Amino acid sequence: MLKLTHLSKSFDSIKAVNDIDLEVKKGEIFGLLGPNGAGKTTVISMIAALLKPDAGKIYIDSLDLDTNLRKIKKMMGVVPQEMAFYEELTAKENLLFWGKLQGVSKKILDDRIRFYLEKTGLLGRENDPLKKYSGGMKRRINLIIGLIHQPKLLLLDEPTIGIDVQTRLNIYEIIKEASLQETTILLTTHNLQEAEELCHRIGIMDQGKILTEGTLKELIKIVGEKDIVLISGNFSADKGQKMLAPFKETSVISLEDGKIIMSLDASKKIPLLLQSFFKEGISIDDVSIKQPNLESVFLKLTGKELRE
Protein backbone atom coordinates (compact mmCIF):
# COMPACT_ATOMS: atom_id res chain seq x y z
CA MET A 1 0.00 0.00 0.00
CA LEU A 2 2.80 2.40 0.89
CA LYS A 3 6.33 2.09 -0.35
CA LEU A 4 9.26 4.40 0.23
CA THR A 5 12.56 3.92 -1.57
CA HIS A 6 15.79 5.76 -0.81
CA LEU A 7 13.86 8.67 0.66
CA SER A 8 16.03 11.57 1.83
CA LYS A 9 15.57 15.13 3.04
CA SER A 10 18.10 17.56 4.46
CA PHE A 11 17.68 20.95 6.07
CA ASP A 12 20.99 22.76 5.52
CA SER A 13 23.53 20.40 7.04
CA ILE A 14 20.97 18.29 8.95
CA LYS A 15 20.08 14.99 7.30
CA ALA A 16 16.56 14.84 8.72
CA VAL A 17 15.71 11.74 6.66
CA ASN A 18 18.65 9.77 5.39
CA ASP A 19 18.02 7.23 2.64
CA ILE A 20 15.15 5.23 4.10
CA ASP A 21 13.23 2.33 2.58
CA LEU A 22 9.91 1.19 3.96
CA GLU A 23 6.91 -0.89 2.97
CA VAL A 24 3.57 -0.84 4.74
CA LYS A 25 0.99 -3.44 3.79
CA LYS A 26 -2.69 -2.86 3.26
CA GLY A 27 -4.69 -2.67 6.49
CA GLU A 28 -1.56 -2.58 8.60
CA ILE A 29 -0.87 -0.20 11.49
CA PHE A 30 2.78 0.70 11.16
CA GLY A 31 4.50 2.76 13.84
CA LEU A 32 7.61 4.85 13.38
CA LEU A 33 9.12 4.94 16.84
CA GLY A 34 11.87 7.39 17.66
CA PRO A 35 12.98 10.26 19.87
CA ASN A 36 12.43 13.94 19.14
CA GLY A 37 14.38 14.98 16.09
CA ALA A 38 14.57 11.44 14.66
CA GLY A 39 12.96 12.58 11.41
CA LYS A 40 9.45 11.17 11.90
CA THR A 41 7.51 14.32 11.04
CA THR A 42 9.72 14.90 8.01
CA VAL A 43 8.81 11.43 6.70
CA ILE A 44 5.09 12.06 7.26
CA SER A 45 5.29 15.50 5.62
CA MET A 46 6.91 14.08 2.50
CA ILE A 47 4.28 11.33 2.16
CA ALA A 48 1.56 13.96 2.68
CA ALA A 49 3.19 15.92 -0.16
CA LEU A 50 3.72 18.91 2.13
CA LEU A 51 7.46 18.66 1.74
CA LYS A 52 9.46 17.71 -1.32
CA PRO A 53 12.07 14.95 -0.90
CA ASP A 54 15.65 15.67 -1.99
CA ALA A 55 15.85 12.13 -3.31
CA GLY A 56 13.89 8.90 -3.36
CA LYS A 57 10.42 7.79 -4.32
CA ILE A 58 7.04 7.47 -2.62
CA TYR A 59 4.46 5.00 -3.96
CA ILE A 60 0.92 4.78 -2.67
CA ASP A 61 -1.20 1.92 -3.94
CA SER A 62 1.51 1.42 -6.58
CA LEU A 63 1.07 5.01 -7.81
CA ASP A 64 4.04 7.35 -7.92
CA LEU A 65 3.26 10.36 -5.72
CA ASP A 66 5.17 12.69 -8.05
CA THR A 67 2.87 12.06 -10.98
CA ASN A 68 -0.46 11.19 -9.29
CA LEU A 69 -0.74 13.87 -6.67
CA ARG A 70 -4.43 14.71 -7.11
CA LYS A 71 -5.55 11.11 -7.15
CA ILE A 72 -3.42 10.19 -4.15
CA LYS A 73 -4.51 13.19 -2.07
CA LYS A 74 -8.08 11.90 -2.27
CA MET A 75 -7.00 8.50 -0.96
CA MET A 76 -5.09 9.96 1.92
CA GLY A 77 -5.99 11.34 5.36
CA VAL A 78 -3.45 13.38 7.28
CA VAL A 79 -3.58 14.16 10.97
CA PRO A 80 -0.77 16.54 11.85
CA GLN A 81 0.65 17.05 15.31
CA GLU A 82 -0.67 20.59 15.40
CA MET A 83 -4.42 21.11 15.25
CA ALA A 84 -5.68 21.93 11.79
CA PHE A 85 -9.18 23.36 12.07
CA TYR A 86 -11.12 26.54 12.68
CA GLU A 87 -11.40 27.34 16.37
CA GLU A 88 -14.28 29.79 15.87
CA LEU A 89 -16.47 27.23 14.10
CA THR A 90 -18.33 24.45 15.88
CA ALA A 91 -17.21 20.84 15.72
CA LYS A 92 -19.99 20.03 13.29
CA GLU A 93 -19.27 23.01 11.05
CA ASN A 94 -15.63 22.02 10.92
CA LEU A 95 -16.39 18.40 10.07
CA LEU A 96 -18.87 19.46 7.38
CA PHE A 97 -16.33 21.85 5.90
CA TRP A 98 -13.46 19.34 5.83
CA GLY A 99 -15.69 16.52 4.64
CA LYS A 100 -17.02 18.57 1.73
CA LEU A 101 -13.50 19.62 0.86
CA GLN A 102 -12.69 15.91 0.56
CA GLY A 103 -15.63 15.44 -1.76
CA VAL A 104 -17.94 13.52 0.59
CA SER A 105 -21.64 14.06 -0.19
CA LYS A 106 -23.85 15.86 2.35
CA LYS A 107 -26.00 12.79 2.99
CA ILE A 108 -23.07 10.48 3.75
CA LEU A 109 -21.35 13.23 5.69
CA ASP A 110 -24.23 13.72 8.14
CA ASP A 111 -24.29 10.03 9.02
CA ARG A 112 -20.56 9.75 9.22
CA ILE A 113 -20.16 12.82 11.44
CA ARG A 114 -22.74 11.43 13.82
CA PHE A 115 -21.00 8.06 13.81
CA TYR A 116 -17.57 9.46 14.65
CA LEU A 117 -18.88 11.95 17.22
CA GLU A 118 -20.56 9.08 18.99
CA LYS A 119 -17.43 6.89 18.77
CA THR A 120 -15.32 9.62 20.29
CA GLY A 121 -17.81 10.52 23.01
CA LEU A 122 -18.40 13.99 21.59
CA LEU A 123 -22.02 13.64 20.56
CA GLY A 124 -23.99 16.42 22.22
CA ARG A 125 -21.04 18.81 21.99
CA GLU A 126 -21.09 19.15 18.22
CA ASN A 127 -22.56 22.66 18.31
CA ASP A 128 -19.89 24.09 20.58
CA PRO A 129 -17.15 26.12 18.94
CA LEU A 130 -13.85 24.24 19.06
CA LYS A 131 -12.21 27.02 21.05
CA LYS A 132 -14.31 25.80 23.99
CA TYR A 133 -13.02 22.23 23.63
CA SER A 134 -10.32 20.73 25.88
CA GLY A 135 -7.02 19.59 24.37
CA GLY A 136 -8.12 15.95 24.31
CA MET A 137 -11.44 16.81 22.64
CA LYS A 138 -9.65 18.84 19.98
CA ARG A 139 -7.34 15.91 19.28
CA ARG A 140 -10.36 13.69 18.66
CA ILE A 141 -11.80 16.22 16.22
CA ASN A 142 -8.42 16.42 14.50
CA LEU A 143 -8.50 12.64 14.09
CA ILE A 144 -12.06 12.63 12.75
CA ILE A 145 -11.06 15.23 10.14
CA GLY A 146 -8.39 12.81 8.93
CA LEU A 147 -10.88 9.93 8.78
CA ILE A 148 -13.99 11.66 7.45
CA HIS A 149 -13.50 10.55 3.83
CA GLN A 150 -12.47 7.02 4.91
CA PRO A 151 -9.04 7.25 3.36
CA LYS A 152 -7.10 4.24 2.15
CA LEU A 153 -4.02 5.60 3.86
CA LEU A 154 -4.09 7.51 7.13
CA LEU A 155 -1.02 9.39 8.36
CA LEU A 156 -0.96 10.21 12.06
CA ASP A 157 1.81 12.32 13.53
CA GLU A 158 2.07 11.61 17.27
CA PRO A 159 -1.69 11.17 17.66
CA THR A 160 -1.73 10.88 21.44
CA ILE A 161 0.98 13.26 22.56
CA GLY A 162 0.10 15.14 25.73
CA ILE A 163 -3.39 13.74 26.28
CA ASP A 164 -5.07 11.89 29.10
CA VAL A 165 -5.24 8.12 29.36
CA GLN A 166 -8.95 7.89 28.63
CA THR A 167 -8.70 9.86 25.38
CA ARG A 168 -5.61 7.89 24.45
CA LEU A 169 -7.49 4.59 24.73
CA ASN A 170 -10.38 6.06 22.81
CA ILE A 171 -8.05 7.09 19.99
CA TYR A 172 -6.45 3.61 19.96
CA GLU A 173 -9.88 2.10 19.48
CA ILE A 174 -10.68 4.36 16.55
CA ILE A 175 -7.33 3.65 14.92
CA LYS A 176 -7.76 -0.10 15.35
CA GLU A 177 -11.25 0.03 13.95
CA ALA A 178 -10.13 2.01 10.91
CA SER A 179 -7.47 -0.59 10.25
CA LEU A 180 -10.12 -3.34 10.39
CA GLN A 181 -11.96 -1.39 7.66
CA GLU A 182 -8.80 -1.79 5.56
CA THR A 183 -7.43 1.67 6.11
CA THR A 184 -3.65 1.45 6.13
CA ILE A 185 -2.15 3.50 8.94
CA LEU A 186 1.28 5.01 9.34
CA LEU A 187 1.74 6.70 12.68
CA THR A 188 4.65 8.21 14.51
CA THR A 189 5.24 7.99 18.21
CA HIS A 190 7.94 8.34 20.80
CA ASN A 191 5.92 6.24 23.22
CA LEU A 192 7.12 2.64 23.56
CA GLN A 193 3.88 1.43 25.03
CA GLU A 194 1.90 2.93 22.18
CA ALA A 195 4.07 1.16 19.63
CA GLU A 196 3.72 -2.13 21.52
CA GLU A 197 -0.03 -1.95 22.01
CA LEU A 198 -1.18 -0.48 18.77
CA CYS A 199 1.15 -1.34 15.91
CA HIS A 200 1.30 -4.49 13.85
CA ARG A 201 4.81 -3.58 12.83
CA ILE A 202 7.27 -1.04 14.20
CA GLY A 203 10.19 0.78 12.63
CA ILE A 204 12.79 2.16 15.00
CA MET A 205 13.96 5.52 13.81
CA ASP A 206 16.92 7.59 14.98
CA GLN A 207 18.95 10.35 13.32
CA GLY A 208 17.15 10.11 10.01
CA LYS A 209 17.52 6.34 9.66
CA ILE A 210 15.17 3.43 10.16
CA LEU A 211 17.49 1.18 12.12
CA THR A 212 15.28 -1.87 11.92
CA GLU A 213 11.66 -2.84 11.49
CA GLY A 214 9.42 -5.78 12.22
CA THR A 215 6.71 -7.10 14.49
CA LEU A 216 7.22 -6.68 18.23
CA LYS A 217 8.22 -10.36 18.40
CA GLU A 218 10.73 -10.00 15.60
CA LEU A 219 12.23 -6.90 17.18
CA ILE A 220 12.57 -8.50 20.58
CA LYS A 221 14.59 -11.30 18.99
CA ILE A 222 17.26 -8.70 18.26
CA VAL A 223 18.17 -8.49 21.93
CA GLY A 224 17.93 -12.25 22.28
CA GLU A 225 17.71 -13.82 25.69
CA LYS A 226 20.02 -11.34 27.33
CA ASP A 227 19.06 -8.42 29.51
CA ILE A 228 20.06 -4.86 28.87
CA VAL A 229 21.79 -3.44 31.92
CA LEU A 230 22.61 0.17 32.76
CA ILE A 231 25.16 0.92 35.44
CA SER A 232 25.98 4.41 36.56
CA GLY A 233 28.54 5.42 39.14
CA ASN A 234 31.79 7.08 39.89
CA PHE A 235 34.09 5.66 37.18
CA SER A 236 35.79 6.83 34.00
CA ALA A 237 35.08 5.24 30.63
CA ASP A 238 38.61 3.78 30.69
CA LYS A 239 38.11 2.27 34.11
CA GLY A 240 34.72 0.90 33.07
CA GLN A 241 36.28 -0.84 30.12
CA LYS A 242 38.95 -2.43 32.29
CA MET A 243 36.35 -3.66 34.76
CA LEU A 244 34.32 -5.27 32.02
CA ALA A 245 37.26 -6.99 30.32
CA PRO A 246 37.05 -10.26 32.29
CA PHE A 247 33.34 -10.63 31.49
CA LYS A 248 33.62 -12.27 28.11
CA GLU A 249 29.94 -12.78 27.33
CA THR A 250 29.06 -9.16 27.92
CA SER A 251 28.61 -6.93 24.92
CA VAL A 252 28.97 -3.25 25.50
CA ILE A 253 26.40 -1.00 23.81
CA SER A 254 27.70 2.30 25.05
CA LEU A 255 30.36 3.32 27.49
CA GLU A 256 31.08 6.81 28.77
CA ASP A 257 32.38 8.36 31.96
CA GLY A 258 30.02 7.30 34.74
CA LYS A 259 27.68 5.20 32.59
CA ILE A 260 27.74 1.80 30.93
CA ILE A 261 24.99 0.20 28.87
CA MET A 262 25.54 -3.44 28.03
CA SER A 263 23.83 -6.64 27.13
CA LEU A 264 24.39 -9.61 29.40
CA ASP A 265 22.79 -12.36 31.41
CA ALA A 266 22.00 -10.18 34.44
CA SER A 267 21.17 -12.78 37.07
CA LYS A 268 24.46 -14.62 36.52
CA LYS A 269 26.80 -11.72 35.95
CA ILE A 270 25.60 -8.68 37.87
CA PRO A 271 26.65 -9.78 41.38
CA LEU A 272 30.20 -10.56 40.22
CA LEU A 273 30.42 -7.40 38.18
CA LEU A 274 29.30 -5.20 41.04
CA GLN A 275 31.67 -6.95 43.39
CA SER A 276 34.59 -6.15 41.15
CA PHE A 277 33.57 -2.48 41.03
CA PHE A 278 33.31 -2.34 44.80
CA LYS A 279 36.70 -4.00 45.24
CA GLU A 280 38.22 -1.12 43.31
CA GLY A 281 36.49 1.35 45.60
CA ILE A 282 34.13 2.52 42.87
CA SER A 283 30.73 3.65 44.09
CA ILE A 284 27.70 2.69 42.05
CA ASP A 285 24.69 5.05 41.97
CA ASP A 286 22.26 3.03 39.97
CA VAL A 287 21.80 -0.35 38.32
CA SER A 288 18.83 -1.00 36.12
CA ILE A 289 18.03 -4.25 34.37
CA LYS A 290 15.68 -4.39 31.41
CA GLN A 291 14.34 -7.69 30.27
CA PRO A 292 14.01 -8.17 26.52
CA ASN A 293 11.24 -5.80 25.42
CA LEU A 294 10.85 -2.92 23.01
CA GLU A 295 12.66 -0.61 25.39
CA SER A 296 15.71 -2.86 25.51
CA VAL A 297 15.62 -3.23 21.71
CA PHE A 298 15.67 0.54 21.42
CA LEU A 299 18.55 0.81 23.87
CA LYS A 300 20.53 -1.84 22.09
CA LEU A 301 20.08 -0.26 18.67
CA THR A 302 20.60 3.37 19.61
CA GLY A 303 22.57 3.23 22.86
CA LYS A 304 20.01 5.71 24.19
CA GLU A 305 16.99 5.63 26.42
CA LEU A 306 13.74 6.77 24.90
CA ARG A 307 12.37 9.31 27.32
CA GLU A 308 8.81 10.54 27.32
Ligand SMILES: Nc1ncnc2c1ncn2[C@@H]1O[C@H](COP(=O)(O)OP(=O)(O)O)[C@@H](O)[C@H]1O
Ligand atom coordinates in the same frame (compact mmCIF):
# COMPACT_ATOMS: atom_id res chain seq x y z
N1 LIG B 1 11.67 23.05 8.50
C1 LIG B 1 12.81 22.70 9.06
N2 LIG B 1 13.90 23.48 8.98
C2 LIG B 1 15.07 23.11 9.55
N3 LIG B 1 15.26 21.94 10.21
C3 LIG B 1 14.22 21.13 10.33
C4 LIG B 1 12.94 21.44 9.76
N4 LIG B 1 12.08 20.42 10.04
C5 LIG B 1 12.80 19.53 10.74
N5 LIG B 1 14.07 19.93 10.92
C6 LIG B 1 15.15 19.17 11.61
O1 LIG B 1 15.15 17.87 11.07
C7 LIG B 1 15.35 16.89 12.10
C8 LIG B 1 14.15 15.95 12.12
O2 LIG B 1 13.01 16.65 12.56
P1 LIG B 1 11.55 16.00 12.65
O3 LIG B 1 11.28 15.30 11.38
O4 LIG B 1 10.62 17.06 13.07
O5 LIG B 1 11.78 14.93 13.80
P2 LIG B 1 10.70 14.21 14.75
O6 LIG B 1 9.34 14.41 14.15
O7 LIG B 1 11.14 12.77 14.77
O8 LIG B 1 10.83 14.84 16.09
C9 LIG B 1 15.55 17.69 13.37
O9 LIG B 1 16.92 17.83 13.59
C10 LIG B 1 14.88 19.01 13.09
O10 LIG B 1 15.45 20.04 13.85
Ligand SMILES: [Mg+2]
Ligand atom coordinates in the same frame (compact mmCIF):
# COMPACT_ATOMS: atom_id res chain seq x y z
MG1 LIG C 1 7.62 15.18 15.02
